[in-house]
Amino acid sequence: MNAREWSSWAIGQVEADANRSADTHLHVFPLPPSWGVTLYLKDESVHPTGSLKHRLARSLMLYGLCNNWITEGTTLVEASSGSTAVSEAYFARLLGLDFVAVMPATTVREKCALIEFYGGRCHLVEDPGTIYAVAAALAAERGGHFLDQFTYAERATDWRGNNNIAESMFAQLSREPHPVPAWVVVGAGTGGTSATIGRYLRMKRLDARLCVVDPEGSAFSAAWLTGDPDATAVGSRIEGIGRPRVEPSFVPQVVDRMIAVPDAASVAAMRWATAKLDRWVGGSTGTNLWGALQLVGELVAAGTPGSVVTLLCDDGRRYVNSYYDDDWVAAHGWDLAPYTAVLDDFLRTGAFEPELSELSCPPGQLGSDKSA
Incomplete structure (x- = not known):
């Protein structure tokens, strides 16, 4: 298609x-x-993904699709403390897209396991303040899309x-x-x-x-x-x-x-x-x-x-x-x-x-x- x-x-x-x-x-x-x-x-x-962030992930996906930022084969990247990334990994799998979650190394293992269950990959960083820059850099390196929940949440919903x-x-x-x-x-x-x-x-x-x-x-x-x-x-x-x-x-x-x-x-x-x-x-x-x-x-x-x-x-x-x-x-x-x-x-x-x-x-x- x-x-x-x-x-x-x-x-x-x-x-x-x-x-x-x-x-x-x-x-x-x-x-x-x-x-x-x-x-x-x-x-x-x-x-379906066990948290309030399922609503946000759905909205961010639709926002990216309708802006034509997400296309077939786009790698999706997010900066997250875990729950949003779990939900986004679910939607990425639904659309057959690769997903990378950039998260603090202190994120509970249970959330990492859920992201991996949905086919996503966890990129953990020691300094939580760097998750934004690292996520943006990974998206740029892969020609992907940084979902950027912290910027787009209020307008995507x-x-x-x-x-x-x-x-x-x-x-x-x-x-x-x-x-x-x-x-x-x-x-x-x-x-x-x-x-x-x-x-x-x-x-x-x-x-x-x-x-x-x-x-x-x-x-x-x-x-x-x-x-x-x-x-x-x-x-x-x-x-x-x-x-x-x-x-x-x-x-x-x-x-x-x-x-x-x-x-x-x-x-x-x-x-x-x-x-x-x-x-x-x-x-x-x-x-x-x-x-x-x-x-x-x-x-x-x-x-x-x-x-x-x-x-x-x-x-x-x-x-x-x-x-x-x-x-x-x-x-x-x-x-x-x-x-x-x-x-x-x-x-x-x-x-x-x-x-x-x-x-x-x-x-x-x-x-x-x-x-x-």
Whole structure:
């Protein structure tokens, strides 16, 4: 077939995959009914590649195909902390294309194995800050295409609708007691999800606010607070969210509030939620829950009925040898017990104690609200 015919075939393959995939579930987290507040988790782990990044990978593929950057035989290259690359490897195999993932050497082995399962290759680098340049160089050397999620995430996703995560979420909430939540809580890795949801809320004139939770060591919250797009940080130890720099796809203007979350709180909340839900969740879900439960606590304290929505980002079984391993956690110097106690006390009393965040997060990285 000629180039245009191949492109048409490839787009059809990606769209057929979307058509085969059912929408993701919206779970209710078990909170006391007397509080009058409902917490929902949109379970993105049920995508074919097991994470929220399946949506992004599909959008990046379509964006590359429709721009004619991806053609028959194009080698695809990505810079990733793992989950996006897993999903992109899946789509590359679907289209018969070679795929290379450039990732930090610390990426959990489970994600590397999944990339290789889908036929991709992992190129690991010691300095996480070099993944962008290395990926661009590899793509250039091979005459391939650098998918560049950190630049294109916010524009590749159709934020106006087309069953994006925001449209899907609000359709599922439509028959709930509080169909418009007080807060939607997400993390930021590329910034594409927060940009999509923030824009959608404004376009639909929905009276819901967007809170972005940011893990310890990430540059996003400091940049949002100070307005400095060149802010940098050491980088996050919670895979999938947080970055050492402010990525081009992060749109701070659509974010109403940011909450910085200590790493130990993220891991404690992840493990706590797995026990409460009987469903394995990952570290980024733990970050989401720590922030979401803080907001639930504020609604309870104010006596305001309503709802909060957040995401279950990926399958926690990817982290059995890291975040779920007690020796690995101890080696990172994380004491989970105080944070687990906060969560247990919260579920018993409805009072959340965010002061613990101040013990571990650097000055200027604490949450604040621009929506008041």
